[in-house]
Amino acid sequence: MDLEAAGEARLLQLNKLDELRFEAYENHRLYKEQTKKFNNKMIQKREFNIGDKVLLYNSRLRLFPGKLKSRWSGPFTITEVKEHGAIEVASENGTKFKVNGQRLKLYTEGAFIGKLETIYLSDPPTDA
Template identity: 45%
Template structure:
């Protein structure tokens, strides 16, 4: 009976892992890409309008273990580099966005 419960649990666990792995997005980063860094410290201070993602950083180097070396330049022209886990990053797709507007003239009948 114990062996049957163990096998049932193992089958359930494999199915849940397969379902979860299907939902994961594979992200590949290349040197020169702009990325956003997840800031886990903001979880301590909940707020609706606080962003969990830090400003865009530039990828300098990507390691085989999916670690990524980031570079940040500040207003003082100091370059700061550090290595983070690639799972804490997402691509930055911001920048200048063109906005189109259409004008409709309404006339009373």
């Protein structure tokens, strides 16, 4: 009789472990769904056209950054836009390669260099 009670207690313990394992699996699945939603929401949708000039993000410089060294290289010219974010770019010497569109940003060719705008915060002096 004592053996039967111990056997039943062991079966109950195994059932509780199975339930706990199932709950952990469900929690993990929900966590993965939420993180996927969040990460997808943070991705910016960018549209590029053929002929646009772009800069390429160099992820290797992120690991060992030099002081004040830019992580962007280029400019490159877009030669082909493929589906699912793949973009073919060409360097100035003509080398073509494919990159993920998330690693690119539009390059403005010095349109803003040399322009200076001054805003005076106080009233200008008046001649009396």
